[in-house]
Amino acid sequence: MSDNSGSNQMWGGRFAGGPSAIMREINASIPFDKALWRQDIAASKAHVDMLGAQGIVSGEDAALIADGLDKVAAEYEANGVPENWDLEDIHMTTESRLAELIGPAAGRLHTARSRNDQVATDFRLWVRDAMDQAELGLRQLQVALVSRAGEHAGSIMPGFTHLQTAQPVTLGHHLMAYYEMIGRDRSRFADARSRMNRSPLGAAALAGTGFPIDRFRTAEALGFDGPTDNSLDSVSDRDFALDYLMAAAQCSLHLSRLAEEFIIWASQPFGFVTLPDSLSTGSSIMPQKKNPDAAELVRGHSGRIVGCLTALMITMKGLPLAYSKDMQDDKPPVFEAASLLALSIAAMTGMVAEAKFRTDRMRAAAELGYATATDLADWLVRQANIPFREAHHITGSAVKLAESRGIALDQLSIEDLKGIDARIDDRVYAALSVEASVAARCSHGGTAPDEVRKRVAQARAALGLEESA
Numbered sequence: 001m002s003d004n005s006g007s008n009q010m011w012g013g014r015f016a017g018g019p020s021a022i023m024r025e026i027n028a029s030i031p032f033d034k035a036l037w038r039q040d041i042a043a044s045k046a047h048v049d050m051l052g053a054q055g056i057v058s059g060e061d062a063a064l065i066a067d068g069l070d071k072v073a074a075e076y077e078a079n080g081v082p083e084n085w086d087l088e089d090i091h092m093t094t095e096s097r098l099a100e101l102i103g104p105a106a107g108r109l110h111t112a113r114s115r116n117d118q119v120a121t122d123f124r125l126w127v128r129d130a131m132d133q134a135e136l137g138l139r140q141l142q143v144a145l146v147s148r149a150g151e152h153a154g155s156i157m158p159g160f161t162h163l164q165t166a167q168p169v170t171l172g173h174h175l176m177a178y179y180e181m182i183g184r185d186r187s188r189f190a191d192a193r194s195r196m197n198r199s200p201l202g203a204a205a206l207a208g209t210g211f212p213i214d215r216f217r218t219a220e221a222l223g224f225d226g227p228t229d230n231s232l233d234s235v236s237d238r239d240f241a242l243d244y245l246m247a248a249a250q251c252s253l254h255l256s257r258l259a260e261e262f263i264i265w266a267s268q269p270f271g272f273v274t275l276p277d278s279l280s281t282g283s284s285i286m287p288q289k290k291n292p293d294a295a296e297l298v299r300g301h302s303g304r305i306v307g308c309l310t311a312l313m314i315t316m317k318g319l320p321l322a323y324s325k326d327m328q329d330d331k332p333p334v335f336e337a338a339s340l341l342a343l344s345i346a347a348m349t350g351m352v353a354e355a356k357f358r359t360d361r362m363r364a365a366a367e368l369g370y371a372t373a374t375d376l377a378d379w380l381v382r383q384a385n386i387p388f389r390e391a392h393h394i395t396g397s398a399v400k401l402a403e404s405r406g407i408a409l410d411q412l413s414i415e416d417l418k419g420i421d422a423r424i425d426d427r428v429y430a431a432l433s434v435e436a437s438v439a440a441r442c443s444h445g446g447t448a449p450d451e452v453r454k455r456v457a458q459a460r461a462a463l464g465l466e467e468s469a
């Protein structure tokens with residue numbers, strides 16, 4: 001075909017210059033790995049400082065290179081990173097610009113390293129920051145949860161199992177459940193961070209190097225606890241990225257569950273919460289609508305974050321040692337997950353901090369659905385020494401009677417109750433209110449308002465918050 005001379009006639013239609021153009025495009029990671037430029041500059045500066053200190057390059061060249069790297073960084077900062085596919089990635093882009101700025105001395109920077117240990121180092125530094133960001137964001141979410149939980153330690157709402165009214169709980173208790181989950185997420189990020197904080201720099205292409213480098217020095221300069229111990233592992237390990245994604249995926253599941261609570265609570269039949277306007281949207285056709293879009297997107301994003309984890313797991317599966325180009329595909333899922341997670345954390349923090357909880361509606365709902373039936377059974381066990389299974393049965397009859405009359409348990413007369421079991425007396429009414437029900441659940445970690453207040457105080461101390469006087 002004359003109009004398409006350079007490309008393959010069978011399948012090259014969209015490529016201007018034939019297979020080499022395909023190679024150039026599939027090979028280029030600069031469109032996404034330019035996000036690593038800060039880490040790339042920092043790692044190169046640590047490397048060249050070490051090369052100078054070890055006498056591998058002259059002090060003069062080392063200074064020239066370090067200075068040139070600062071200039072490149074300033075250009076990136078001001079104008080962004082140029083995207084030239086011929087330069088493939090951030091490493092070659094930076095080195096080529098350095099050469100333009102300082103001349104042949106730039107060629108000494110790559111002594112005793114390879115892009116394989118370079119990218120492993122840069123990416124670790126990036127993921128380490130992402131872990132720190134997540135940790136920080138989650139702490140803010142915990143602060144919001146604890147403060148709303150403190151406000152509502154005694155606000156009664158229905159607790160659910162199977163999304164059916166089960167027993168009364170307090171809103172503070174419910175919110176503190178998420179404080180616990182987020183605490184585990186934080187510890188997962190912290191744990192992953194401490195495991196990954198070793199420097200692969202100096203592993204070179206795969207086997208180490210014959211130059212007298214000091215890997216401890218570069219590790220320290222980059223804030224690592226020390227160098228990694230096996231050069232093959234150093235350039236082919238992406239556990240750190242997977243650890244991050246696993247922690248992110250687990251965290252996103254928690255955020256999705258919290259988002260789902262808000263979505264349910266905000267629906268009109270529930271009416272437990274009024275979402276902040278700032279995190280809701282209207283409908284283009286139904287003027288009355290206020291949609292929980294932010295919460296729905298948090299729920300949706302968790303699917304994408306899990307997808308990112310799956311993508312990288314499958315990329316890594318079955319790769320022989322050491323580096324293979326497949327591993328260039330490690331970055332997009334991590335970058336995507338990190339930005340989705342950051343947004344999700346921020347959205348849920350805002351939601352928790354600013355939602356208006358409609359405690360009257362929650363309280364009314366807790367009165368419905370015979371939520372204190374277990375309290376009647378417990379009372380029979382305690383006051384009348386009836387075995388729990390029998391008490392459960394007696395209570396079932398009481399619920400059935402109340403239900404047939406469309407009234408609450410504590411609206412049954414004492415005659416009605418005695419008709420069901422003669423051992424019941426009117427002290428029972430004290431146990432049947434929702435207040436009595438929650439107050440009774442004072443076992444460690446239970447929903448009793450005093451227990452919730454105790455846990456909130458511990459949480460505030462753990463978060464380093466000043467005690468509100």
Ligand code: ARG
Nearest residue numbers: 029033089115116119327328
């Ligand atoms: N852009 C590459 C990556 O992200 C850098 C490492 C390339 N190494 C190589 N031997 N081709 O994985």
